[in-house]
Amino acid sequence: MTLDHDSVRERVLTLAEEAIATDGHEGLKARGIAQAAGISVGTIYNLFEDLDGLRLQVNSRLMDRLEAVAAGVLRDLAAKHETDARISLLALARAYVGFVETHGRSWTAMLAFNRQVDTASMPDWYLARQDQLFEIIGDILKTTSFMADATTRRTASRALWSGVHGIVTLGYRRTETDDWAAETWAQVELLVTAFVAGLHHIDAAGTVRDLTGNSDGGA
Amino acid sequence: MTLDHDSVRERVLTLAEEAIATDGHEGLKARGIAQAAGISVGTIYNLFEDLDGLRLQVNSRLMDRLEAVAAGVLRDLAAKHETDARISLLALARAYVGFVETHGRSWTAMLAFNRQVDTASMPDWYLARQDQLFEIIGDILKTTSFMADATTRRTASRALWSGVHGIVTLGYRRTETDDWAAETWAQVELLVTAFVAGLHHIDAAGTVRDLTGNSDGGA
DNA sequence: GCACATTTTGAACGTCGTTCAAGTTCTTTT
DNA sequence: AAAAGAACTTGAACGACGTTCAAAATGTGC
Secondary structure, eight states: OOOOOOOHHHHHHHHHHHHHHHHHGGEEEEEEEHHHTTTTTHHHHHHHSHHHHHHHHHHHHHHHHHHHHHHHHHHHHHHOOOHHHHHHHHHHHHHHHHHHHHHHHHHHHHHHHHHHSOGSSSHHHHHHHHHHHHHHHHHHHHHHSSSOOHHHHHHHHHHHHHHHHHHHHHHSSSSSSSHHHHHHHHHHHHHHHHHHHHHHOOTTTOOBBSSSOOOOOOO | OOOOOOHHHHHHHHHHHHHHHHHHHGGGHHHHHHHHHHHHHHHHHHHSSSSSHHHHHHHHHHHHHHHHHHHHHHHHHTTOOHHHHHHHHHHHHHHHHHHHHHSHHHHHHHHHHHHHHHHHGGGGGHHHHHHEEEHHHHHHHHHHHHHHHHHHHHHHHHHHHHHHHHHHHHHSSSSOOOHHHHHHHHHHHHHHHHHHHHTTTTTSSSSSSSSSSOSOOOO
């Protein structure tokens, strides 16, 4: 009847994932998890430091899933020998929109948690886990010719990724209307397309090189 | 000693603003506000439906402030007869970054609230208040020549605004490092500049018109 | 001064995260 | 196999939270 330590921990984690996926960030209750797992409340605090520690693990797993999806997209792109940054980024963005569509509650729960908890009190491995997501886009931009500089590439990666993220999460509503996905995707598509197209006309210093035919700025 | 109804309500609102500005979304407690205002907890529930109703008002005021800042920027731009969308949008974005810099806690508290509460249970006036913010950018894009179509302009407004929002809020950390503002601004500047530059090379259908010299997409 | 309506009060309710002494189970030693 | 020690589990208890509502206090019209 009794399970070993790791199995119980695993079960608690899964139940926590389900609770958050169903009821969001506030849906995770110590007593609820304990009852569902057939253990007492105290045991949860033996397996995890506290509920936030449990949330840390749940969120980490969610990021793992997103990264797995992204890795799949990158694999497909590589198999097709796709080198166009615009097409690659659009494929990645589409995957991200789909991810939020299926894991919406969990994803917003994670974002709510990240905001609620002070960055200083987050463990280093968790912060590193977050930063790792940015490198996915950075890798794509690396393969393109127009973004050779590492600093600029980093700025561009974070700008684009955060931008797509902003569209997806700001537009996301719990009540799922039919037009949400369409409208969100239209915005994402435009942002990615215009951003990538615009990068070709900007030099490393950030000044516009070729906008309307006139040269702009300059000493 | 006793104040009239409106004064008390005003005082509670101000105290609620201060509590949220200091301690964030979770910092607003019924008993805390009651004690600070010199009233009993029950009275709060007479002035507002519940704490979320109070938060609604606080957030609405915060949006008012942002809009006032934006209106000031637009006034300055109009005074200078500025017609360049890029320059106008950069000025607006800079103002937004500054706004989040000074009202960070309150702003993230609002975002946390908006996510936590189901959209369906939000009053119409609150949802309308949110949508109104998008129109600021829409108005700027309207003055430019390349975005005549209302639908495309709406998409572009929301994409850009959400994109900037994503950069600012995703990058915002409670512990304010010196480089946060610089890094955030570098990303915002790049996003706005590249996005606007890119819009010139995209037709209404969203396909790239002039990217690298080759025409792309087709029939 | 009286009757009625309105507002304020704060004790009380249920729920939450978290703790910890006491009870139980596993491990090691003899 | 028994005893001793370590490690884990338990659930009642604590303080804090949002919210309610009968009772008290205040305001209003006559």
